[in-house]
Structure formats: structure tokens, C-alpha cells
Amino acid sequence: MEQVKTTEVGGTVSHLLMLCTIVFLGFLTLGISLGTLPDFVTSGLGFSSLMVGVVIGVQSAATLATRHYSGTVSDVRGSKRAVMTGLAFCAGAGVFYLVAGAFVAHPVGSLLLLIVGRLILGLGESLLITGALSWGIGLMGTHYSGKVMAWNGISMYGALAFGAPVGMWLASALSLEWAFVSVVALPLIAMIVADRLQGVAPAGNVRMPFYKVVKSIWRQGSGLALATMGFGVIASFITLYFAQQQWANASLSLTIFGASYILARLCFSHLPDKHGGRIIAFYSLLVEAAGLICIWMATSPQMAFAGVALTGFGFSLVFPAFGVEAVKQVAPQNRGVALGGYVAFFDLALGVTGPVTGWLAGFYGFAVIYLVAALAAVSAILLNQSAKAGK
Template sequence: MTQSDKNDAQLDVIKLILALTLSYLAVAMPLPVLSGYTHQHLGLGADLGGLAVGIAFLSTLLTRGPAGDLADGRGGKKSMQWGLIIYCVAGLICMLSHWLSPLLSYGVLLLGRLLLGVGESFTIVGMVSWGIGLMGPARSGRVMAWLGMGMYGAFALGGPVGLWIYQKWGFIALMAVCALLPLIGWFAIRPLPSSKPIPGKREPFFKVVKSIWALGAVVGLQGVGFALLGAFITQYFDSQHWAHAGWGLTCFGGGFVLVRILCGHLPDKIGGGKVAFGALIVEAVGQYLLWGAGNSYMALLGALLTGMGCSMVYPAMGVEVVKMINPQQRGTALGAFSAFQDLAYGVSAPLCGLLVGSQGFGIVYLIGGIAASLALVLLIKGRVTEQQQAQAPSQ
């Protein structure tokens, strides 16, 4: 690939990321709205509102395998296009639910949320597979770092924008926008060149999971701290009567994005294992600081370090997945790899929330620090095993 070809491929991937960011607003915008909507419009409790939010993560987790199969068999572009269409249909179904009786409305809303999770799986796996196909495996870490920036940029923008649309024009208008944006994204990516599927024998999904489970476990354990900070940081500040509660997520997000911008190239340059090692240390320190914080400033520093640490673990471990898996099964492997993180996001907050009543909010960050420390141990153990296996033939 000539330098001109590399530049063209990089420009195409940047266009992909921009289209993804626009489309991913359909995922981000309803999040601050759904709990209040189900309570105020449907008369349901907070638990059912939480289910409407969380059920999308379940369907994302369960469809990572099919999304990877489609990306490997028919190309990442096809998978992403399917995902964006499913996003659009999900928004229309959620909009339809508004006109039905409360019980039926809630059931249809859940159906729309389930479909949204399916769309997320196909969109993200397709985009990563397509981007790596365009830029080449040697720059896979950069593709995944850019992907995260696009997604979390959409989250940062989508929350307040979604709440504003809902308060000004209502739920129907919000869902109409959520249906329209992925359609715009679909037309934006349509002219971009495809990356051709790579022929070759493909292993069953669960065999792929078995081969990458250690890398997936590292990224899953990293995700515990990520999930717990997002779920409990505001309540933690309030329980300690600290000021600046709103700055917790800002510090986390700022650290996350800053490191992605400055260090997104490092996994490709020096190796994913080295980057993940340093990142997990930073995350663990951040979580332990949050747990032991004596004032808001120490807690904000902990949130900043957590964001900086979490930022690079996924792309760093993703680079290692790309290295160890046959290229014809890259999408399936990355889908399985992402499922570990989905699982961590889905179960961490509910399980740790059970401890808050008796132990206080600080306990969740001790758990997050322990999880990051376990990930570090698992990473070190895996590196030592690799070195021993590499040395074995020469002994």
C-alpha cells in the first residue's frame, strides 16, 4: 500500500467515524429520558424504567456473534449498513409505542430497545472490521481508538441534546430524530469503498471465544471501573456532601478522550500488552483514590485517572486479538472480544448496587480497583506464559 493509498484509507475511516458518531446519537439521546418517560407517561416504577434502558445492552451482548459472522462473510460495510437500518427501525417502533395503551406501549418500547441493541452490535462490529480492512491490521489500534472517540463523543453530546428535544417537543419528536440520524449515516457511508471478505475456513463462535478469553477477561475487568464510575459517581459525591459532583463525569470523560487523542497510536507502535499494562495501573490507582478520597478534589483526581486508564485498554487488547486471530475471522473475534466488555457494563452496576445500602457508595470503587488489579495480574500471567511458550522450542 502506497502512502497515497494509506492517506485515502485513513480519510475513508475518518468519514466512517463521523457517520458513526452521528448515528450513535440514536443510542445516546434516549438514555436520560427513558426512566422519566416510563414513569410520567406510562405510570411505571423506576425498576421498569431501568429495564427499558438496560435491555438494549442484553441484546447487544447476545448478537455479537451473528454480527461478527456477517462482517466476516459479507464484509464490514454490509454489517454496518444493516446495523444502521436496524437503528432506524428501532426508533420508529419506539415512536409507535407512544400511541398505544400503557401496558402494550411498554412492551412495544422494550421491543424497540431490544432492536436498538441488535443494531448497535452490527454497527460497531461492522465498522471496526471495515475500518481495519481499509487501513490494514498494522493500524488496528488506531481504528479502535478512533471508534471509541466517536462513540463517547456521541454520548457526551447525545445526553443533553436528547433531554432538550424531549422537554421542548416530546417523546415522538425525540424518537423521530433517533430514526432519522442513522438513515443519514447510512447514506453517508454508502459511497465509501468496501473491504473485501477474506476467504478461508472459519471456526465456530464459541471456539473463537475460547481462544481469546484471556484478552476478553482483561477488557471486561477493566470495564467494571468504567461502569461503576458512570453509575455511582454523582450519588457518591452527594453522600459525602461534596461540591462539584457534576465534574466527576467531566474529569473521567476528559481524561478518556485526551489519552485517546495523544496515545491512540501507541498499541500499533509498541504493542498492546505494554500499553494495557500501564493503563491498568493508572485505572487501579484512580479507583483506589476514589475509594479512599477524603475530599472532592482527591475524588476528582481519581475520576480523571480512571478515565485515562480505561481509555487505552480496549484498543490495546484489541490489537492483540487482531494479531492472534486468522484474518478471515477478525469480525467474529472482535465481536466476541467486545462481548466481555458488554457483560461487565451490564452486570457491574446492578450487582455492586446491592452493597451500597450497607457499605456506602465508596465500596464500589474498592471493587473497581480490585477488578483492575485482577486484570493486571491476568495480563502479566498471560505475558509470562507467552514468553515461556516462545522459549520452549529452543530449550
């Protein structure tokens, strides 16, 4: 059983840093996977890029499908238990990768093993981040919800950005098997760290139905989903947009987005807790919308880079800002399922944004999808304001 928290704020900054280290180590498995699996599926197994999309995408589908389950585990069994179980599943995914690597002579069998591993990793990721958010808020107290979400977000995105090149380096400098071994080893190291961090008592023992979760947090979740379109169109299409405009250094866009995103969180993660999520969401969405309009109207790569920077800076605090308000909509014993449902809106938005905006770009060009994303951010502002007015 987890150690019971005796005060409302039982954690310190060092505890939060330990939790962020756990998340970073766990999410390195996702980054390493992104850096190694596409080449393995195409060059190693001889499948097409379409199958790469299936292998990569099935993990996101599993994550989305298990968000509510992960929240329930966190609430009923304890957030520490959710994190430890999630890390165990992440390590298990690495085992399936290793076995798949041993069956290269049988491509179909190897591919099926990879898909099973990706499904397991999706469940592991869902348990890990939902449990980590709930654990952090339980340790630090609800007055630090925004900071917990912001710092965990830095750990997640940092691990994804760092893990991909690390996985590619391991595969080229040593071997693909060593890259897969690291997918097994890193979550196990994270489990050792997690075992040393104090737990918090399970918040409740009653499973909250999914429809009640959605009914409680739909405004905050919908605002997050609308804002996520800006991130989705940059991540998916910015390089193609640059190519269409015949601009160089398209890859620099993602670096600029990531740098401005992390900068905003490092400098301003305390603002949602201090001033409330609604007001911070309002200004953040304004900045994001301005950035997306700048990209849409760009007449030079420098103008597009400026728009990307503004978008990353604005989007950065949207998640913790709306998240602070989402946590307020439910009782403490249902915090985990609320967080799981809230994050599911982000997953759903990413899954829908790519196909829908890609279809639009095929008819109207890539510039227009940044205008559409800007209008989505403005819609999120209106939704945020209607929630403030109590409509």
C-alpha cells in the same frame, strides 16, 4: 458486493473520519433514547423507575446476545453490509418509538412496542460497532488496529454524551415525536455516508464457533472485563458516593472522566500500534488502579476528582490495547467474530458490575467498591503479564 481492497492499507485518515462520522450518527440514536425514554416511561406511560430499568437494560441484553452473530455477518457477508444493516435496524427502532408514542392511551401496548424497539436497537448497535471496527481495520490495515478502535470509541462515547441532552432539548423545545423522528433520520443519513465509503472484501466464508472465539481471546477479553469495573463503578455510583460523603458537584465527576478519557485517546491512540498492546495495557491499568485507589482513599472532593481523572485517562487505552492483541489471536477471516466476542466481554462486565458492586456497597459503603475495582485492575495486570510469559 463490497468493493475489494487491493492493498493491505487501502484507507486514509479521511476514510477513518468518514467511518467515525457513521458511528457517531448511528450512536446518537442511543444517546437520544437515554435522554427521552426514562421520562416517557414514567411521566408519559405512568410506569415505575423499575420499568425504566427494564426498557433501558433490554437493549444491552440484545447487544450482548448478538455480538457473535454480528461478527459472523461482518466476516461472511462483509463489514460494510454489517454496518448498513445495523443502521437500518437503528432506524427501525425509531419507527417503533413513534408508534409507541401514538399509543399513549394504551400504556401496556405502548410499553411493549418500546421494548421491541429497544431489542431491535440492540441488534443494530451490535452490527454497527462490530462491523465498523472490522471495516476500519480492513481499510487501514492491522498495523492501525489500535487507532481504529480508539477513534471509534471517541465517536461512540461522544455520541452518547451529546445525544442525551439533544434528545431532551428536542422533546422540550419541539415534541417527543420530533425526538423519535431524529432516531429514524440519523441512521438514514449515516447510511448515505456509508454508501460513499469504499468497502472491503468479506474476509471469510466459514462461521467460527463461539467457543473457539472465546478460547482464542479469553485473556484479552477477561483483562478488558476486569478493567471495565472501574468505569462501571464510576458511572453507576459516583454520585451516590459523593452524597454519602456530603460532597457537592458530583455530576462534575462524569464530565472529568469523559474529558480525560477523550484526551488520552486523542493524544495517545497510536501507542498500542507502535509499541504493542501488552505494554500499553500494563501502564494504562497501573494508572487506572492508581486513580481508583485515590477515589477509595479520598478525603475531599478534589481528591476524588483527581482519582476520577486518572481512572478515565488509564481506562481509555485499555480497550484498544487489549483489542490489538485480541485481533492477533485469530486469522484475518475471523476478525469480525473476534472483535464481536471481545466487545462482548465489555458488555458482560457492565452488566455484572452494577448489581455485584451495588450489593457490596449496601454492606460496606460506597468507598469499598472503588478498592474492589482497583484490585480488579491489578488482576488484569497479572493476567496481562501471564499472557506475556506464555503461561
